[in-house]
Amino acid sequence: MTTQPLRPRRARRCPFRRIAAVACIVLAVAANARAQDMDLQSLVGEALKNNPEIAAGQSRVESARHRIPQAKALPDPMVSAGYTNEGLSQYTFGNSYDSVWAFGVSQTVPFPGKLVQKGKVAEKEMETLGLQYTALRLATVARVKELYYDLFTAHRTIDILQEKAKLLDQVEKSALARYASGMGDQRDAVMAQTEKYMLLEKAEMVRQRLSTLEGMLNSLLGRDVKSPLGTPAEPSKAPYKRSLDDLLVKASFDSPETKARMKKVEKAEAKVSQAKAEFVPDVTLSAGYSQKGYKVSQSPQVVTGADSSGSDASTPAGNKQKWTDMWSASVSMTVPIFFFVKQAEGLKESRSDLAESKYDLEAGKNMIASSIRENYSMLQSAERLSELFASGTLPKSRQDFQLAMAGYAAGKGDIYAVVSRLKSVLDYEVQYWAQLAEKQKAVARLESLAGITDGITLPKSLDTGNGAGKDAMAGGQHANSDMK
Known part of the structure; x- marks a missing residue:
């Protein structure tokens, strides 16, 4: 029986080495291109x-x-609201003729x-x-x-x-x-x-x-x-x-x-x-609304045939509430006297x-x-x-x-x-x-x-x-x- 001589085993090439070599070549080429380009x-x-x-x-x-x-x-328009009261002791709107709520709006027009x-x-x-x-x-x-x-x-x-x-x-x-x-x-x-x-x-x-x-x-x-x-x-x-x-x-x-x-x-x-x-002056246009209220006294009223006997009956005297609406409009302008x-x-x-x-x-x-x-x-x-x-x-x-x-x-x-x-x-x-x-x-x-x-x-x-x-x-x- 003859024996075959043992052949030396080839060293296995690691695939990672190939990958690393290729990567180095690619990086070198890229670096060279980047350096030249x-x-x-x-x-x-x-x-x-x-x-x-x-x-x-x-x-x-x-x-x-x-x-x-x-x-x-x-310019931005202006909105205003105001109130006028009679005296300082109490709120008199609706009871006094001089108490007024007022609202207004104005716009300046150059x-x-x-x-x-x-x-x-x-x-x-x-x-x-x-x-x-x-x-x-x-x-x-x-x-x-x-x-x-x-x-x-x-x-x-x-x-x-x-x-x-x-x-x-x-x-x-x-x-x-x-x-x-x-x-x-x-x-x-x-x-x-x-x-x-x-x-x-x-x-x-x-x-x-x-x-x-x-x-x-x-x-x-x-x-x-x-x-x-x-x-x-x-x-x-x-x-x-x-x-x-x-x-x-x-x-x-x-x-x-x-x-x-x-x-x-x-x-x-x-x-x-x-x-x-x-x-030249600028013009300001204004418009407003105000309301005042007051009470007025009224005399007794007689109602004919109001009772069962057919005689006239009367209602007692009292106060009646009244409201008044008011509107206003105005025009104002600047006066450049310090021109x-x-x-x-x-x-x-x-x-x-x-x-x-x-x-x-x-x-x-x-x-x-x-x-x-x-x-x-x-x-x-x-x-x-x-x-x-x-x-x-x-x-x-x-x-x-x-x-x-x-x-x-x-x-x-x-x-x-x-x-x-x-x-x-x-x-x-x-x-x-x-x-x-x-x-x-x-x-x-x-x-x-x-x-x-x-x-x-x-x-x-x-x-x-x-x-x-x-x-x-x-x-x-x-x-x-x-x-x-």
């Missing part, structure tokens, strides 16, 4: 939906909308046009707040874009510093090789190491700024400040197509800041009309407010035009510098460094030339990406100032400036419609 348009939509300042602006518009019907409403003007002032206030709400939304969008491109600059700077630290490792190795062969000095290796540590120190400082920027962006998005954020994408290198004149013209018509100041002028004009209406210290001063005040609003409108237009010119100049400068870096400075500095590095590795040149050229490459690369980011930041500010809403859906009433009523709340309540 940072969509600007999604961030803008999230900010428009969750930013607390925008929510506060919505509440201000809604609060102003509810003040309009209050301004147009009549002079025609006063309530209309008050309502118009409230409407202009709501429209002003609505346009300020639109300006806040555009400013929030611009701020999100600025932080986005600042984050990009920080990430790219860290990458460049790490890359140059690796190059310094190569420089250090070349310095050690030259020292080992007796062709170089040990101080070259020490210098390369020192420069590498300085780059790592700069990278740590940039990481600190990166953490600050992430906290600011999370706060703007309505998130927890420690929420993780991914890596921004590279900014567009395409030239900006709008001209300065186009931006200035568009700002004069579509800038929400300018529109809000225009609405303030209209509100001030409505307040002047309201102040003029205060010179020279009240209504006249109020009119002067409203006219001064109107003048202030007009000056503020002109100052606002000049300020917006100045800001547009400044940001457009920054945009053009960033475009020219980035093009200069990309076409000439960067390629030449890289070539210069490679030649210096090759010469040093071959035993020619010194470490100072290599390190200085590497620093130049580092500075130029950081400046190149920083200028691309500055260009996009300037574009974001320009679009906010000029009221450009490309890719952003604003409430219709706020976008046109013709009233900011019920549609004023639509922008924050429907987040998915914020982006086209």
Whole structure:
């Protein structure tokens, strides 16, 4: 009988290990995708939906909308009740002719046009707040874009510093090789190491700024400040197509800041009309009902044939109760005899407010035009510098460094030339990406100032400036419609 050799038993593979391995792979892929995927348009939509300042602006518009019907409403009517008694010793109603119960109602009716003007002032206030709400939304969008491109600059700077630290490792190795062969000095290796540590120190400082920027962006998005954020994408290198004149013209018509100041002028004009209406009196209409009662004595009455004998009988004398109903109506009006210290001063005040609003409108237009010119100049400068870096400075500095590095590795040149050229490459690369980011930041500010809403859906009433009523709340309540 032959026996089969015992085969080693295969170790059973635990299914939990497979599950854990798959889970780790999935989490790693998700984390990598999250780290790389940072969509600007999604961030803008999230900010428009969750930013607390925008929510506060919505509440201000809604609060102003509810003040309009209050301004147009009549004053509350007054109801009165009174009683007149004769003497203090006892209740004499019904026993004394002078005791009266009276009830009345009155309603003050402002002079025609006063309530209309008050309502118009409230409407202009709501429209002003609505346009300020639109300006806040555009400013929030611009701020999100600025932080986005600042984050990009920080990430790219860290990458460049790490890359140059690796190059310094190569420089250090070349310095050690030259020292080992007796062709170089040990101080070259020490210098390369020192420069590498300085780059790592700069990278740590940039990481600190990166953490600050992430906290600011999370706060703007309505998130927890420690929420993780991914890596921004590279900014567009395409030239900006709008001209300065186009931006200035568009700002004069579509800038929400300018529109809000225009609405303030209209509100001030409505307040002047309201102040003029205060010179005419208000009328109060009153109506009342009163009742009084009293007793009158009556003489005995004789009843013929009242008894069985056929003779006349009489009833004893007594008192008879009588009631009297009375109605009243009256009209009264205010007499503005102190108009020279009240209504006249109020009119002067409203006219001064109107003048202030007009000056503020002109100052606002000049300020917006100045800001547009400044940001457009920054945009053009960033475009020219980035093009200069990309076409000439960067390629030449890289070539210069490679030649210096090759010469040093071959035993020619010194470490100072290599390190200085590497620093130049580092500075130029950081400046190149920083200028691309500055260009996009300037574009974001320009679009906010000029009221450009490309890719952003604003409430219709706020976008046109013709009233900011019920549609004023639509922008924050429907987040998915914020982006086209």
